Amino acid sequence: MQKGKVAVIGAGEMGHGIAEVFAIGGWNVALCDVDRKYLENALKRIGESLTKLQSKGSIKEEAAEVVRRIETTTSIGDAVRQAKLVVEAVPEKEELKTQVLGEVEKNASPETIIGSNTSNIRITTLGSHLTDRTRIVGIHFFNPPVVMKLVEVVKGDETSESTVGSVVEILRELGKTAVVVRKDTPGFIVNRINAADLLFFGLIQDMKIATPEEVDAFGRSQGLPMGPYELLDFVGIDIVKNSMDYYSKVLSPEYGKCRTYDELYSKNMLGKKTGRGFYDWSKGRPNIDSSKATDRVPLIDLFSIEINEAVKLIEEGVASPEEIETAVRLGMNRPFGPISVAKSLSNSEVKETLERLSRQFQVEVFKPTHSISEGKLREAIEGRLAESKSQKSETVEAKSEMGKAGGKVLTEKKGKIALITLSNPKHNTIDAEMLDGLSEALDSLWNDRDVYVILVRGQGESFSAGAQLSSYFRTATEFLEFARKGERTFRKFSEIPKITVAALKGYVLGGGFELALSCDIRVSSEDARMGFPEVTLGLVPAWGGSQRLARHVGTSRAMHLILTGERITATEAQSYGLISKIFKDVDSEAQAYCEDIASKTAPVAAMLAKRLIIKGTEVPSDVGLEMESFAAGILFGTEDLKEGVSAFMQKRKAEYRGR
Ligand SMILES: NC(=O)c1ccc[n+]([C@@H]2O[C@H](COP(=O)([O-])OP(=O)(O)OC[C@H]3O[C@@H](n4cnc5c(N)ncnc54)[C@H](O)[C@@H]3O)[C@@H](O)[C@H]2O)c1
Structure with missing residues (x-):
């Protein structure tokens, strides 16, 4: 939907913030309240907030430019005239909301989408008095709307798909994450x-x-910014x-x-608004004694x-x-x-x-x-x-x-290569869900004869900043199992009968570095920074890093990197032998590099060579040499060997079929 005019009815805590969000997004806003004093206060708050956003560089325009797109009125009729969208944000009272929405419908054009920011009330109930119930929809912003990404888009029993679709599109353009609530x-x-x-x-x-303080002290010790009772006081x-x-x-x-x-x-x-609730707020935020934390x-x-x-x-x-x-x-x-x-x-x-x-x-x-x-x-x-x-x-x-x-792992096939992309906001951190996604992706490619090379890469600016440490674990055993799960998953990259290539960029830390080390080949952009911060956090690299790094670079360098947590550049990593190539534009050049490998390498030979190299480091050399002879013997009967030799003799490019 093209930007146009939005009417926000109710200029209080939520309404002023919603108006600000739309104005930042380039919409013309009509902000409506029952009294001019509320509107003036709302404009003041919006102005202050925009000035802060401008000073942080969070908005592209001058604050004053954005404010100019907001007009104020005490008439619902004026506010909704020619509006494409209305967002009602009056107090959470069913009767008041129903009456306001009725007035909105009476004055708005028949195409206007009528949204309500209600926190709790069923949209179907609020829309029950409207003539056209296909246009009523819940547009539930969270407080403060400018900061909170989430907006729940609630489909009433009779709301049309096109109403929901348009609202989702508008919200996405405003940079919000719209979650559709399919059943009211x-x-x-x-x-x-x-x-x-x-x-x-x-x-x-x-x-x-337990007392509020005991519970809140415990909550804070678990990393919550506010304990539950302090939050209740804050909300009201x-x-x-x-x-x-x-x-x-x-x-x-x-x-x-x-x-x-x-x-x-x-x-x-x-609570906070009257100076007392579970806590005394008369002197500001309550002091919560951390020693009172209880596990009751x-x-x-x-x-x-x-x-x-x-x-x-x-x-x-x-x-x-x-x-x-x-x-x-x-x-x-x-x-x-x-x-x-x-x-x-x-x-x-x-x-x-x-x-x-x-x-x-x-x-x-x-x-x-x-x-x-x-x-x-x-x-x-x-x-x-x-x-x-x-x-x-x-x-x-x-x-x-x-x-x-x-889905945190996106898999795509392009000819003879498969692209596995790590996709998680905040530098593709790895959690159990992503490990499951990687494991499933590799299982599905394991016996896929069309795929010769697998390229693993990260969405956005980084490959991966490592394990998501905020995941919830109750016991040491659960944490241990999470470590084993990562190790099992990454092992698949070294065991899968395909060539695995990691394309590194940005952060390649901890678990992200371990994933890269599990691949057969690593290429990198110049900006990549690699390292194991685990020991500085009280951990050890537990997804194979402590073992694989030493095998790649020797114990002395592995000791230095793991014990100091120092990050190295792509150039240093190349000098250690960890990186095969450094590219200017790793996203496109790594793919071309993989396509080149896939076009000239005989897959069965590559699979056996990979196993010889990996397993060869784990067995005495005479066993390794014996394995080498067996591999050569296996290859002797393959069609690929015949094709490789005859293509060489005929001075043409070999067409391997993986047999
Ligand atoms: N405050 C929150 O944290 C929060 C979060 C999400 C959703 N909500 C929901 O948003 C809605 C608004 O909540 P709020 O916290 O902004 O309330 P609020 O009391 O701060 O603001 C409501 C505004 O509506 C105005 N108003 C009342 N009757 C009106 C009418 N007939 N026409 C025009 N304006 C009228 C009031 O004067 C007031 O300025 C509620 O439904 C609430 O449940 C609130």
């Missing part, structure tokens, strides 16, 4: 999962299991209570069970509750596992979501934890959902539930792109 449900994805968390943290206080207890009241009406009365929120609300202890609220409890809600959403066909993972990660600002945590837990661990929590808190919401009860957690998080509605749901325009975002 209260709270959509992130807030629905968060609702169960809110119930849990509320009941912990009701039952005096009134907002939490209103959401819980709504969920108690539409999801389960149990959401209204928690007394603590009601008590704080009745005493006007709404173990992380597995919270994770199991979130996994349970995520599986419910999958069962209901609200979203796919990948979409849920992306939404929670981006919406809650976490390094991992419930799906990746579930991958490191067994069905019985999650099930038993949920049964215990359900008994302890007397809450059905925490009971394991039926897939987990039936031992099908794995099927659910891998999108393999036989009758999953998510699999049956219609495809919308956004779906194919989202599938790609979930």
